[in-house]
Amino acid sequence: MENRITKLFNIKYPIIQGGMVWCSGWRLASAVSNNGGLGLLGAGSMHPEVLVEHIRKMKEATDKPWGINVPLLYPEIDRLMNIIIQEGVKIVFTSAGSPKKWTPLLKSHGITVVHVISSTLFAKKCEEAGVDAVVAEGFEAGGHNGREETTTLTLIPNVVESCSLPVIAAGGISSGKSVAAAMTLGAEGVQIGTRFAVAAESSAHPTFKQRVFDTEEGGTMLALKKLAPTRLIKNDFFNQVKALEDAGAEAAQLTELLGKGRAKKGIFEGDMTEGELEIGQIASMLHKEETVAEIMEDIIADFNKTTSKLGDLKL
Incomplete structure (x- = not known):
């Protein structure tokens, strides 16, 4: 598949692994990237020196594109951003704050910037701030969530219609069927958290x-x-x-x-x-630990099977 998301990140599949605290270390992120998706380090649970260690291990573990998720409310945000720039990171997903302050600086260093949002209002603000894409996250998602409590099914088409940026759907997505549903609603990629959080390569206990x-x-x-x-x-x-x-x-x-x-x-x-x-x-839909390779293979096969069936549907 080729669309604006795969071209933006230079990846095979428009599948992004969420940068989750205490789960998304270099082992998980590199495995996702090596299997054709986009792996993200979760900087929100890393002290600056730990982030440097994970960045350098990522560089050794994969030659594929990868990035970092940075919550903008992080207490040492200045140090983190300096590290990202100094280490030559190419992709940054920001969340939990306004993208206006950091997007210009990151982009001035050739970094692709994506921001996580939970409403059409914030999607428009992201467009004004100059980000390259948005993650529209419905309230089915784990961890920190939007105050609007808008479901993914409602949020995605609204965001797609409200801005011209490529939209990555998140929240409640774990299978090829849900990837197909998100793309039917206008998303050009998906961000998957929970299923990767319990993968064999996740650093979760x-x-x-x-x-x-x-x-x-x-x-x-x-x-x-x-x-x-x-x-x-x-x-x-x-x-x-x-x-x-x-x-x-x-x-x-x-x-x-x-x-x-x-x-x-x-x-x-x-x-x-x-x-x-x-x-x-x-x-509630997950029952066993899988490797990232197994997860990616299952999602892709399920997506292709689902879209093939949809081709035969008519009203």
């Missing part, structure tokens, strides 16, 4: 992966809405958050409960009780 496989339909919910809406697996920590929210707690109380390192505790260290277990709604 084995206990966390198994908890994802055990998650049933309805097992995730949005929480922490007064801070930053976040989709979590229901566990003891989630129940504490929900009790506070149901009691009308203010942001300060939620911040105190959240503390520091909750996501690391759950995803990376395997604490299923007190950890923040960020994952998407499609967790």
Whole structure:
């Protein structure tokens, strides 16, 4: 397949791996890139020196295109951006903030910039800021989420119609069927998080992966809405958050409960009780660990089978 997304990144398949905290290290990202997609390092959970280490290992592990996801609210954002420029990174996905400040600087160094959005309003602002593409993420997605709670099925066609940028669909996408659905709605690529988060090459803790496989339909919910809406697996920590929210707690109380390192505790260290277990709604569709190669092969075969069937459909 060739379209604006595959040309923009020079990749074989318009499949991007989400740059997820505590999951998206160099092993996962390089495996996705080596299998024809676009792998992303998740800088949001890396200290600057750790990011440098992962960047250099990426350069050794793959000669294919790859990039970095950078949450713009990162406390050492200046250092991260300097590292990205100095290390010659070619692709940056930004999220959790306005793209206006950093996009001109990144592009002045020849870096392709993509920003993650959750509404048509932000899609238009991205176009004004000069980004090269947008990731339109519906609220089915895991982790930090849009306040609008717009589903992917609704968000994608609205964003496609509202701006001229290439659109990458995200949120609830894990199979070839869902890739085909996103492209039917006008997306030219997809970003997949949850399925790659539990891949063999993911740096997530084995206990966390198994908890994802055990998650049933309805097992995730949005929480922490007064801070930053976040989709979590229901566990003891989630129940504490929900009790506070149901009691009308203010942001300060939620911040105190959240503390520091909750996501690391759950995803990376395997604490299923007190950890923040960020994952998407499609967790209930996943039941076993697969390698990235197996995931990519399955998605591509399912996509081709699905689109072949669609060709025979008529109203």
